[in-house]
Structure formats: C-alpha cells, structure tokens
Amino acid sequence: MIGTGAGPDLPGRVLAIGAHPDDLELLCSGTLARFLDLGSAVELAVACRGDRGGSGGPDPALADRRRAEAEAAAGALGAPIRFLGFGDSDVYDSPESRARFVSLLRESRPDLVITHPPEDYHADHARVGELAGMACWLSASGGWVVGDRPPLGRPPVLVYMDTIAAVGFEPAHYVDISSAIDRKRRMLACHASQTSREDGGIHALAELMEVQSRLRGFQCGARFAEAFRPAPLWGRIRPGGLLP
Template sequence: MRILAVGAHPDDIELLCAGTLVKMKKRGDEIFMAHLCSGDKGHYEIKPAELTRIRKEEAEKSASIIGAEIDGGFFGDFEIFNSPDARKKVTDLIRRTRPDVIITHFPDDYMMDHSTTSRLVIDASFAATTPNYVTRYEFIPHMPLIIFMDSLAGLNFSPTEYVDISDVIDIKVKMLLCHQSQYKWLKEHDGIDYVEFMKTLASFRGQQCGVKYAEAFRTYRVWGRVVPRRVLP
C-alpha cells in the first residue's frame, strides 16, 4: 500500500505514529511523510527563516531513516487555515502521492495547526477524487482511508486500534532525535523532554493493549471510508 502521514509540524509524525510507519515500511508499504507547517515559530532564539531551514533538514534526516519521501512546509505556523488556497495545496499533495491510507491528526487535538491540518486532510482527500476540481495534478479514482493518530498526551482520545511498536521503539526514538531544534524549545516552552514524553504515552497505550509500547489510532468511520479489513500492521 501507499501510506501518507500528514502532520502539522516537523516532529508531529515522529511523536505520534513513527513506530507504525516503521512497521508499514518493513511489510513493504511505500511511505510518504508531510508536515503542512514549516515549524518556523518553535524556538525562543532562532529566527523564523533560519528555523525553517533547520527544521526542513531535520525532517529530511528523519524520513531518510525509513526511506520515506518528505514534503511540506506549505504554511507558516499559525498561518494555516481551511481556505480554498490551502485546500488546493493539500489536494495536490494527495493527488501527487496517491495514497491508499492517510494518517493524520485527531480533529480535536490541542492547537489550531493540528486541528486545521486534520480538517484540510479530510476535505482535500475528498476533493482529490473529483475531476472538476482542477489543480496541478490529476484526480485520483478512490477516496483514501483516513486514520487519526493519537492526541498529544492522549487527552480526549479514545482509540479504536493499537499497533505494538515494542520492537521498533529504538527506531522511533532515533527519528524523533533528528529534531534537535525542538529539544530545547519543548523543554523551555512546555516543560517536557520529548523522548520521555513520547515513551510515557507509548507505555500508557501499551498497557491498554497488553504490550510494552504501542501507538493508538482511531479510524475515520464515515460513508465511503470504511473497509472490512485492518490496514494497520
């Protein structure tokens, strides 16, 4: 299958679904990773233009660990809206990558970039199938399945599926550690060590399903988006 993971910022995918992407890659799936925002606001000292460059390089380094294609940085942080222009950009991302499955944010996650990313993915993945909605790329013949990844700290999120990532947690950590610009930022702004934060959530989800570490998901269950089989590893 072709898998597209769409986060709001560089490092969101690594925090919330990288272990699952590793397992999907191992079973032979083709992986695409995208961050809609550049991550240009996430630092106290580094200015936006320089931070954009740094975070692009960090995202590329992380994606290379699993041989994934990387794209994104279409918008500045806090400058992403469910507008016609943004919808066309995300539609083209979907038409270009032609995914069978899209993994993205839970619509009620903790901040606007995350929730807007989720809504854009939902709307654009439908628009991508419509020939008369003209963008740079040709329409796709099917609506991709959408799977929501966990919320930050798992708050207000009730999983419907789990993936055991116990055997790939070290690769997930390695991918997350590529985002070194965020280690200091998240310590100062949010008071967290992002590796410890990630492992705590993975351990909590693992306890729920009887393994050491797990990632949690919810399938987007609406007409035209449900299949009678499991697509997660």
C-alpha cells in the first residue's frame, strides 16, 4: 500500500519513539514531515542518551552533545521532542521502564505511535519497540496509576517503522517522502557526532539514509519512500488509512 495524501482517517496526534538520537531521522522523519504538512500534530521521543555512540572511547560529554543534536533536528522538523533518559544498552522491561513509557504516552496522548519493530538489529531498538507496544495498552488502563495524568480513552494505534538498512523488514505500507526528503536530510545533518565519523562504512549514515530511501522508493514507484508495518496486536489496530 502506498500513501498518497490526506484522508479522513489520518491521526490528529502522532508520537514517534526512537531508541537513540538519529534513529527517527534515519527511519521515519520524512513521514513525520508529511504528517505535519497534512495537519497532524507530531511529537518525537528518544529513549536512550546516546552515551555509548562514540568512536573514541568513553566521552562524558557525548550524551549532552547528542541531546543537543536531537533537539536541533526536532527544530528543523518543527516538532517538540522528549527524552526518556535511559543509558545506551540499559533498556530492559521492568516496572520502572514501563512507567516511563506510560507517562510519556499519557503526557503526549497520541492517536498513533511509530516505533521500532522486534526484528531490528539492536537490542535497544527491539526493547524500545516492545515497551512502546506495552505502553500503548497500559496507558489506556485505569489499573495503571502513573503520576497524575488520566488514562487515555483507548490504546493508540501502533505502527512499526523500517529496520536499519531495511534488513529483514517486510513492509505493509509505503509513504512517498519525495516532497520531504530535503527536510529529512537537514534533520540527519544535525547529528554531526554520528555523520562525521570515519570508523568504517557501517557508520556512513547519510549514505545509508539516501540508499534506503531510494530503495523503498524503487519498491513502490516513488522517488523516495519510507516503509512501515502495523503491529499485529489486538486493541492497537484500526481500519482505514492511518499513514499519509
């Protein structure tokens, strides 16, 4: 299925949850830009601090730098951003972790949540996606008391974004991001700590983004595209066209 434009079923509020600074820019920022263009409210959230994402050994200042880069990228998109504050590779299912995600959803109150699929390459990605899926359900449960925010009226829709390098991901929906590709490039360029690394081709993020966006575009007949798949979880599925 290829997204073609606005429709009556597009969500009013969209929350994208990425594991690390730069994940959302790589995998779904073009679609978030399209949502904004079509009138949806968009919010970003980053679970991990990015504190272990350097190439030169431990760097106490890296987490602060990467947060500033993520804030700049969100500014380039024109959307607010939240940070959950987990350390890299410190994301695990626990009552405290669930509470952080539930609080995020109850504060953001999204109709649609976009996050990582379970088959992505990094354990943080898979765990963030799993916690986001649980939080979609728990955030609408009166049995979960977290802070003073009331439960959501119903669980948000949950949609998985592509994997890094499109490895092992079978899309169900493509979004044409040709009109938003320059914004996607500007957002990724904000992450200079990652895009300027010279420690091997695996970290050539700007090239990876271009190739993956063109690959998904080739698959659906667009110049550039992003790929998605609704999560097959009861209570978090809706009929209709929920993506642009």
